[in-house]
Amino acid sequence: MTRKIKTVAVVGAGYMGGGIAQVLANGGMSVVIADVSKEATQHNFERLLREAGEFEQQGLFPKGTEANVKANLRAAVTIEEAVANVDFVEEAVPEIPAIKAAVFERICSAARPDAIIGTNTSTLPVHTLVPYVTNPERFLTVHFSNPAPFIPGVELVCGEATTQDVVDAVKDMLARANRSSATVADRPGFVLNRLQYVLLKEANSIVEEGIxxxxxxxxxxxxxxxxxxxxxxxxxxxxxxxxxxxANCFKTFESAFGERMATPELLKSLVAAGKFGTKSGEGFSGKFEPEQLAALIAYRNKAYARMAQLLDDLGPSPIARK
Known part of the structure; x- marks a missing residue:
């Protein structure tokens, strides 16, 4: 059976950690927060309660969220007090290895030996942080995105020692908090930021080239x-x-930009096998049954129409081009 995470400590209660605490408290977990000092913790605790009420009043949180957060969230005096006897600890301190090392030492000295420990790092590989954690089989990256209260996806990155029951327990906790999760390999940037930064890099090149x-x-x-x-x-x-x-479009890109835009080998192999995607019934996503195709097109059309309506309702962003 999957281990059940019922009690959580979030260490680092600023913008990211506080948002994570709100999400998990609203998901029914008993959550305690701790920050660099008692005063900082109390300040963030009061802010999180206030925000939960404001967001619910604005229609950004579902009805009942404020009550859930107030019932399930509390503040600790110290990190040690926060992590004692909880099932799961989420570290959300600044992305500086020395700071994380010091915090992990405090967490491991006070937490249960079997408490699962997650780090909210967005770029640091798990293997670079493992030396700071005792019992590394219970350690992994649990990477929420900014702003945590509103972005549903969470990236999970395992270390070499991370056990499957730990991953399963975290995925179950996230599902109860209405969050989607995906497990990826321990490489710099993981998946989210590797893709995000590649897009930004190419966007900069387009601007620099005057396109x-x-x-x-x-x-x-x-x-x-x-x-x-x-x-x-x-x-x-x-x-x-x-x-x-x-595949045909990649020929143009490869001719213009060279090896960095060459046709991916996986795409080549699928096309060579006559697997062209939905039009042939098989592609990157596996096989498509005829009834799936009709449902897919109907879903796609409905989704895009709803997105257009949403954007019309919201209007342009404050920095949109006039």
Missing amino acids: ATPEDVDTIVRSTFGFRLPFFGPFAIADMAGLDVY
């Missing part, structure tokens, strides 16, 4: 392929567009 302005790049991203991304990832989008089409 478009930053404002126009942002317009294209948010109103074309970025419009699809809340519903489909890059593999599903390629399957619907046609992998043979993608």
